[in-house]
Amino acid sequence: MLKFEDVSSGYHDTRIIQNLSLSVESGEFVALLGRNGVGKTTLLRTLFGICPIFGGAVVVDGTTLRSIRSEKMARAGYSFLPDDRGVFEELTVEENLVLARHKTYKPAVDVLELFPLLTERRTQLAGSLSGGQKQQLGIARAMLAGRKFIAIDEISQGLQPNIAHATMQALRHLVDEHQISVLIVEQSPTLPLEYCDRVIGMVKGRISLDQPVAAIQQEPDQLTDLLIVT
Ligand SMILES: Nc1ncnc2c1ncn2[C@@H]1O[C@H](COP(=O)(O)OP(=O)(O)OP(=O)(O)O)[C@@H](O)[C@H]1O
Numbered sequence: 001m002l003k004f005e006d007v008s009s010g011y012h013d014t015r016i017i018q019n020l021s022l023s024v025e026s027g028e029f030v031a032l033l034g035r036n037g038v039g040k041t042t043l044l045r046t047l048f049g050i051c052p053i054f055g056g057a058v059v060v061d062g063t064t065l066r067s068i069r070s071e072k073m074a075r076a077g078y079s080f081l082p083d084d085r086g087v088f089e090e091l092t093v094e095e096n097l098v099l100a101r102h103k104t105y106k107p108a109v110d111v112l113e114l115f116p117l118l119t120e121r122r123t124q125l126a127g128s129l130s131g132g133q134k135q136q137l138g139i140a141r142a143m144l145a146g147r148k149f150i151a152i153d154e155i156s157q158g159l160q161p162n163i164a165h166a167t168m169q170a171l172r173h174l175v176d177e178h179q180i181s182v183l184i185v186e187q188s189p190t191l192p193l194e195y196c197d198r199v200i201g202m203v204k205g206r207i208s209l210d211q212p213v214a215a216i217q218q219e220p221d222q223l224t225d226l227l228i229v230t
Pocket of ligand 1: 011040
């Protein structure tokens with residue numbers, strides 16, 4: 001359903017993504033791993049039209065695109081949670097959720113059950129939430145809007161471990177129930193190895209690893225180049 005074909009992209013005249021090819025199928029839950037600065041965020045920004053494509057093409061639902069418009073992706077049911085959480089700070093929690101909801105699509109996950117604080121804080125301005133609370137609102141919005149594809153940058157950022165696990169379980173359920181695709185960016189392999197189907201690793205703007213989770217569990221050394229050195 002989604003393919004990057006020999007894509008190069010970046011910022012102004014700086015090429016960050018280098019001749020990168022990958023695909024994500026319907027009903028696949030994929031994690032993108034890599035150290036700081038390798039281009040994971042830039043890859044997601046390219047898919048959602050925030051960074052220009054310098055070369056190659058992105059194929060979305062069979063249509064080859066050499067430039068991408070964010071609003072078209074949103075209309076097609078592709079949702080993106082950027083690393084700054086992408087909430088409307090001047091609107092309430094409830095208004096943020098209403099704007100993300102689609103007329104007919106009802107996700108198989110009740111986001112208010114998943115994130116009870118969104119009900120407790122429904123009349124509060126999103127801008128006054130903490131970072132972790134904004135993350136929950138942003139993920140809820142991405143789940144409501146992503147009828148075909150959900151991309152989430154830095155998924156566990158600011159989330160308590162139990163909430164991060166519940167979020168991954170809910171995404172797994174959405175993938176299995178609706179055959180949507182999910183692509184997450186995460187710093188650590190722990191959650192991806194428990195919940196995802198496949199791990200894609202990036203080094204310096206290129207793919208360095210693309211393996212099913214089962215293959216990585218057998219040979220975890222494959223992750224060494226992708227892990228953060230502390
Ligand atoms: N707005 C920008 N203008 C120019 N260069 C940028 C911009 N944003 C990021 N970069 C550069 O692009 C490269 C890749 O950054 P990117 O944020 O995609 O990496 P990342 O893998 O997501 O890292 P992190 O995990 O730290 O967010 C870095 O060298 C970064 O300095």
